[in-house]
Amino acid sequence: MTGSMKTISGHRGLMLEEPLIFEQGSPEKTAVDLPAPPSPSGGDRLGPVRRERPIGLPGLSEPEVVRHYLRLSQQNYSIDSGLFPLGSCTMKHNPRLNEKLARLPGLGDLHPLQPASTVQGALRLMHTLAHWLTTLTGLPAVAMSPAAGAHGELVGLMTIRAALEDRGDPRRRVLVPESAHGTNPATAAACGYAVQSVPGDARGRVDLEKLRAALSPDVAAVMVTNPNTCGLFENDVRLIAEAAHEVGAFFYCDGANFNAIVGRVRPGDLGIDCMHLNLHKTFSTPHGGGGPGSGPVVLSAALAPFAPVAFVAEENGRFRLVEHGMHADGKPVGRVKGFHGQFGMFVRALAYMMSMGADGLRQASGDAVLNANYILAELQGTFSAPFAGPCMHEALFDDRFLKDTGVSTLDLAKALIDEGFHPMTVYFPLVVHGAMLVEPTETESKRTLDRFIATMKGLAERALAGDEAFFRESPRLSPRRRLDETRAARKPVLRWRPPAETAPEPMETAGEEVGRAAE
Numbered sequence: 001m002t003g004s005m006k007t008i009s010g011h012r013g014l015m016l017e018e019p020l021i022f023e024q025g026s027p028e029k030t031a032v033d034l035p036a037p038p039s040p041s042g043g044d045r046l047g048p049v050r051r052e053r054p055i056g057l058p059g060l061s062e063p064e065v066v067r068h069y070l071r072l073s074q075q076n077y078s079i080d081s082g083l084f085p086l087g088s089c090t091m092k093h094n095p096r097l098n099e100k101l102a103r104l105p106g107l108g109d110l111h112p113l114q115p116a117s118t119v120q121g122a123l124r125l126m127h128t129l130a131h132w133l134t135t136l137t138g139l140p141a142v143a144m145s146p147a148a149g150a151h152g153e154l155v156g157l158m159t160i161r162a163a164l165e166d167r168g169d170p171r172r173r174v175l176v177p178e179s180a181h182g183t184n185p186a187t188a189a190a191c192g193y194a195v196q197s198v199p200g201d202a203r204g205r206v207d208l209e210k211l212r213a214a215l216s217p218d219v220a221a222v223m224v225t226n227p228n229t230c231g232l233f234e235n236d237v238r239l240i241a242e243a244a245h246e247v248g249a250f251f252y253c254d255g256a257n258f259n260a261i262v263g264r265v266r267p268g269d270l271g272i273d274c275m276h277l278n279l280h281k282t283f284s285t286p287h288g289g290g291g292p293g294s295g296p297v298v299l300s301a302a303l304a305p306f307a308p309v310a311f312v313a314e315e316n317g318r319f320r321l322v323e324h325g326m327h328a329d330g331k332p333v334g335r336v337k338g339f340h341g342q343f344g345m346f347v348r349a350l351a352y353m354m355s356m357g358a359d360g361l362r363q364a365s366g367d368a369v370l371n372a373n374y375i376l377a378e379l380q381g382t383f384s385a386p387f388a389g390p391c392m393h394e395a396l397f398d399d400r401f402l403k404d405t406g407v408s409t410l411d412l413a414k415a416l417i418d419e420g421f422h423p424m425t426v427y428f429p430l431v432v433h434g435a436m437l438v439e440p441t442e443t444e445s446k447r448t449l450d451r452f453i454a455t456m457k458g459l460a461e462r463a464l465a466g467d468e469a470f471f472r473e474s475p476r477l478s479p480r481r482r483l484d485e486t487r488a489a490r491k492p493v494l495r496w497r498p499p500a501e502t503a504p505e506p507m508e509t510a511g512e513e514v515g516r517a518a519e
């Protein structure tokens with residue numbers, strides 16, 4: 001390689017401007033040649049059903065189509081292209097073994113309506129996964145069908161509501177700490193409850209006294225994320241459970257952060273009645289654009305009879321799908337998902353668990369916590385941390401260190417893009433000013449962490465040295481630079497409109513019609 005070539009950024013070469021496929025092809029072209037159909041009668045075989053107007057689909061050759069989608073895929077920063085330090089999201093490596101097993105024809109080619117007698121292996125797989133989940137959490141039952149964490153929360157609160165109504169004791173309020181993930185209050189509101197926020201204390205945890213003061217016999221549930229969204233373990237979790245139970249409320253735990261404590265703590269032992277798990281966070285199934293997720297909910301004995309259908313039961317070594325409740329006297333909340341849930345994710349999660357083993361899972365949670373603490377310790381001298389460490393699986397910083405620099409948390413995140421990293425989570429949790437939440441996961445090597453730490457320190461030093469202009473201009477190397485994020489959210493351009501002269505008759509006019517030029 002010559003010296004001059006070295007100055008050309010390969011990164012940039014992958015970030016070609018890519019027009020829409022509609023702008024590249026043209027409706028009058030086609031990439032396939034079909035022989036003229038034999039027409040026995042000599043007439044037009046399509047007759048009156050022949051299309052009168054072009055439908056406006058672009059014609060391109062096969063290589064053009066392949067290149068278009070490949071280039072688009074290269075614009076997508078992914079967990080396979082680099083460190084994804086998003087906090088709260090647990091962007092974890094997806095082992096290829098999981099993918100291989102999910103594609104086995106005996107699993108990948110199943111039809112969800114096949115008779116149970118022909119899919120005994122698949123049902124056994126779901127039953128085995130359920131066993132792992134109940135064993136790891138120390139809770140007796142699990143509803144497997146929810147499709148994501150938020151869906152799991154909804155199902156959890158639906159079972160709580162059903163259990164309370166069954167007791168003849170419907171209640172009106174759900175208590176949620178102010179540091180909660182946004183899905184928690186949203187779920188409680190969607191279930192018809194009034195949401196009451198509980199303040200945190202100076203240690204970044206739930207303020208136990210304020211929680212106790214807010215409890216009363218019309219509280220249906222207390223929802224707590226543990227480890228919480230500040231990346232800290234709620235040390236008072238047992239006392240929170242006791243306090244909730246004393247007034248007859250259920251204790252819901254948001255288990256999206258379970259990856260920090262797997263194999264070390266069983267939520268059932270902490271007094272938790274109900275908790276969703278994110279297979280796509282804790283157990284390495286793909287998520288984020290690559291979805292779909294899977295959010296099974298583990299349930300206490302009191303909530304199990306209300307679990308949604310369908311689920312797998314075993315009798316004398318045979319497996320069947322139960323469509324009418326977990327017990328003879330079960331009162332299921334109904335069905336929350338088509339068929340049996342995200343079966344492909346079940347395969348991946350179980351492959352991950354069985355290849356790791358219980359000891360491996362325990363080590364993974366330990367390594368995740370170690371990695372986060374390494375980042376916290378290394379960056380603490382330059383960045384400001386709102387709460388004293390050690391942390392759990394994610395390290396939280398605030399923007400006090402940027403005071404008077406003219407540089408914001410957002411500027412720093414944008415500058416990180418040019419350095420080849422996905423930005424960390426910013427401005428969440430809301431309780432911390434200018435928050436930066438970094439979650440490295442156990443799958444990142446020390447070398448990668450060191451590179452990230454050096455980059456973060458370099459940027460911070462640049463900000464402290466007063467190079468405000470540099471940050472204003474970031475990112476420079478991405479295909480899109482600073483977007484008007486408010487406008488992008490309020491007036492998204494969701495529809496491409498063909499140039500007027502070739503416009504076919506519109507088939508539907510749903511959605512806001514904003515031309516691409518408005519970008």
Ligand SMILES: *Cc1c(COP(=O)(O)O)cnc(C)c1O
Binds near residue numbers: 149151229257293295
């Ligand atoms: C990700 C997350 C959720 C929501 O899970 P989804 O699968 O995205 O619906 C809920 N709570 C916490 C703490 C999370 O990190």
